[in-house]
Amino acid sequence: MRIVSADTGGAVLDGAYEPIGLIATAAVLIEKPFKTATMSIVKYADPFNYDLSGREAIKDEVFLAIKLAKKVKPDxxxxxxxxxxxxxxKLDDPTIDALRISDRGKAIWHELSxxxxxxxxxFWEDTGIEILAIGKDSVAVRIAEIYAGIYSAKWAIEYAREExxxxxxxxxYMKVEIHESRIYGESLDPREGGLYGEIESNNEGIGWELYPNPVARTFMVLEVWRE
Amino acid sequence: MRIVSADTGGAVLDGAYEPIGLIATAAVLIEKPFKTATMSIVKYADPFNYDLSGREAIKDEVFLAIKLAKKVKPDxxxxxxxxxxxxxxKLDDPTIDALRISDRGKAIWHELSxxxxxxxxxFWEDTGIEILAIGKDSVAVRIAEIYAGIYSAKWAIEYAREExxxxxxxxxYMKVEIHESRIYGESLDPREGGLYGEIESNNEGIGWELYPNPVARTFMVLEVWRE
Amino acid sequence: MRIVSADTGGAVLDGAYEPIGLIATAAVLIEKPFKTATMSIVKYADPFNYDLSGREAIKDEVFLAIKLAKKVKPDxxxxxxxxxxxxxxKLDDPTIDALRISDRGKAIWHELSxxxxxxxxxFWEDTGIEILAIGKDSVAVRIAEIYAGIYSAKWAIEYAREExxxxxxxxxYMKVEIHESRIYGESLDPREGGLYGEIESNNEGIGWELYPNPVARTFMVLEVWRE
Ligand SMILES: [Mg+2]
Ligand SMILES: [Mg+2]
Ligand SMILES: [Mg+2]
Structure with missing residues (x-):
């Protein structure tokens, strides 16, 4: 089974460690043994001008997943x-109304659909590939989330070089490690069975620190600076 | 405190990594320090012809737990x-109706009881031993679950030898390791404080691989084959 | 950001591993990188004569947090x-009624407030320091909880010396280690990013054992005795 997934994550934080806007949407290709991605692409958002309602993220994710899927033809x-x-x-209006989700979730999906x-x-008529709203049960979604974090670290390094x-x-619950020419990230939840990711990145002259977000238990903060 | 518990788990998967039927009910005896079983027994089901509604499992578990309890006289x-x-x-019809569980759960328990x-x-009149519906709060139930996984691995090895x-x-969130003459299993959740189990098994000539189930985050897949 | 928090925990257990009463309220000062406390104080309760409804704990926590805050002036x-x-x-009666919590929670807060x-x-008028009901999202609360566990171990050692x-x-999901002159404690949940604590304590002549609570999955039992 070859799966493409996409997720959005990584957020610029304000002085109170609260998110201002999201940074990266990553799409990934996952193949057996399903612990990392065999291919990944990214689309950066503008975190300083971001709609945090979740609508922007889902659209970006569908577009980016389709972009990668056209190339790699997943199942x-x-x-x-x-x-x-x-x-x-199949997500038409009557189907959305029948879902067991919150009224707010239904309103969002009526608009998104x-x-x-x-x-x-x-896309399904052209390729036979289904797009499933599986969410948190999917390891592919989680690996996309980890890559969104890794690409966010890369974005932060580039930002720090300028600013x-x-x-x-x-x-x-993920961490990153910034090495000289690559960024490594992995899940902090061992129940997930060892999910991780890695991308290339020139990180020379960059200092960094990772620590728990004091107001968001199980989320880590990454600080990066030009040395 | 000496506790007997039983649980059912391990599932044959189809090509989409979805369960076809459950494999093993394990009953275990747990004694201080409550990290593994001091005795275990198993009853195998036919996973290719299985009622996934949960009724079959609970009955098997009660019968197997009583079988082990008659032998080891737990508290x-x-x-x-x-x-x-x-x-x-004490689970009579009015008591079941008063439980804070779903209507479906009540219907199942009206039938089971x-x-x-x-x-x-x-059993209580004969032995003084209570059977408690404690579920997820019990470490004994979790250790029974881990043994159900270990015995399922043993079943898979025997199946692979034939087929x-x-x-x-x-x-x-558990893993297994298949060694030459034993199968070791342990929880992947360190919050549980180091729960594990082990049984003897002749595993010569068997190859195996363990990896995350792509459509069931925090669940692992075990593949075994005749070499 | 400098945060003061307080939490109550550690319980004397009966023969069935059920809590009789809580032991310690700890207040802590947390500073970047938010993995441990830079200062901690404790107030012991009488676990053999304890109101387990939760009201006693919250009052103790507010008083102890304010006591520490007066000294260290957190944000x-x-x-x-x-x-x-x-x-x-801001927790007046109409605000409590508008909260999305259980009716029982509302009744408790009407009384507490x-x-x-x-x-x-x-306190806010005098110092400008807000007291936020943030709960489980706060790393500071979790570190206070870990220190409540560490101080409970210290209480248990003193109790064992006498009794x-x-x-x-x-x-x-935390553990403690009792060393000759200190008690170390840490979270068993790696998703929290490495939270821990340590206090001084004279532990000579004390034996101890740590193991899972059989009737409370993810909670550990500490036994201590005079050698
Ligand atoms: Mg997402
Ligand atoms: Mg079960
Ligand atoms: Mg508390």
Whole structure:
């Protein structure tokens, strides 16, 4: 089974360690033994001008996952939306109303599905690849989340080179290590069975520190600065 | 405190990593320091012809726990059903209706209690041993779950010897290691304080691989094959 | 950001490993990198005569946190009550009724706020320091919980010196190590990013054992005895 997934994460933090805006959407290709990605791509957002309602993220994720899927032809696409694994192309208004989710979640999906449902339908007709709203049960979604954190670290390094320093929040219970020519990241939850990721990055002349976010237990803060 | 518990787990998986049927019910005796079993027995199901509704499992667990308890005379039996620790012998219809569980859970227990309540009552009258529906709070239940996973690995090895290979899903966040003459298993959740188990098994000529189930985060897949 | 927090934990256990009463309220000062306390104080309760409803603990925590805060002048106080981070000085009756918590929680807070709301208001007027009901999201609260466990171990050692031995339950997924002149404690959840604590204590002539609480999964039992 070859799975493409996408997720958005990493946030610029304010002085109170609260998120200002998200940094990176990563799409990944996952293959057996499902512990890391065999390919990854990224799309950066502007964290200083970001809609935190979650609508922007899901759209970015669908577009980026389809972009990668066109290239690598996976068996299926996993989306970070926990709707019980339903196919995105089937998410019409009556189906959304029948979901066991909050009223707020339904309102968001009524709006999102206007664009995304026809897109998913067309993609499935062209390729036979389903886009499933499987969410937190998917290891592929979690690996995409870890890569979103790794790419956010890369973004932070580039930002610090220009601006001097920055403080970002990583996705839930993961850490990163910044080496001279690569960034390594891994899950801090051993129950997940050893999920990790790595990308190349020129990190010379950069200092960094990783520590728990005091107001968001199980989330880590990464500070990077130009040395 | 000496506790007997039983649990069912390990599942044959289909090509999409979804469970077809459960493999093993294990009953265990747990004694201080409560990290592993001092005795264990197993009853195998037919995973290719299995009722996944959960009724079959609970009955098997009560019968197997009583079988082991008759031999080792524990202080108490822990059942993997999270009903707040209520005594099984007291689970009559009005008591079930008063439980804070789902309507589906109540329907299942109204049916199950027909057989199990009188059985538990008789067992208690004979031995003084209570059967408690304590569920997820019990370390004994978790150790029984780990042994169900270890015995499922043993079943898979025997299956692979005959049929060539098989792929099973282990119970939640646990791993196994297949050594030449034994199978070792342990929890992947360090919060549980180091729970593990081990059984003897002739594993010569068997190859194996363990990796995350891509569609069930925190669950591991075990593949075994005849070499 | 310098945070003061307080929490109550550690319990004397009966023969069935059930809590009789809580042992210690710890207040801590937390500073970057937020992995341990830079200062801690304790107030011991009488676990053999304890109101387990939770009211006693919260009052003790507010008083002890304010006591430490007067000394170290933090930016903020974090309280172990998960009310979304609301300021304690704003918790009047209509605000409590509007909270998304259980009716039982509302009744408790209607009673608690009679004393605590004016106290928090006065403290804020005097010092500008807010007391936030942030609860489980706060790393400072978790570190206070770990110190409550460490101080409970110290209490148990002193109790064992007088009475011979005792068995206590530690706060959720943490362990302690009793060394000759200090007690070290740490979280068993690696997702928290390495939270720990340490206090001085004369532990000569004391034996100890740590193991999982069989009826409270993810909680550890500490036994200590005079050798
Ligand atoms: Mg997401
Ligand atoms: Mg079970
Ligand atoms: Mg507390």
């Amino acid at each position: 299926v696409i996993h989306l970070d939306s926990s709707l019980g694994g339903i196919e995105l192309r 206007k664009d995304l449902q026809p897109l998913a339908k067309r 001097g320093s920055i403080r970002i929040g990583l996705p839930r | 108490v039996i822990h059942l993997d059903s999270s009903l707040g620790g209520i005594e099984l012998r 027909k057989d199990l309540q009188p059985l538990a009552k008789r 060539g290979s098989i792929r099973i899903g282990l119970p939640r | 903020v106080i974090h309280l172990d009550s998960s009310l979304g981070g609301i300021e304690l000085r 009679k004393d605590l709301q004016p106290l928090a208001k006065r 011979g031995s005792i068995r206590i339950g530690l706060p959720r």
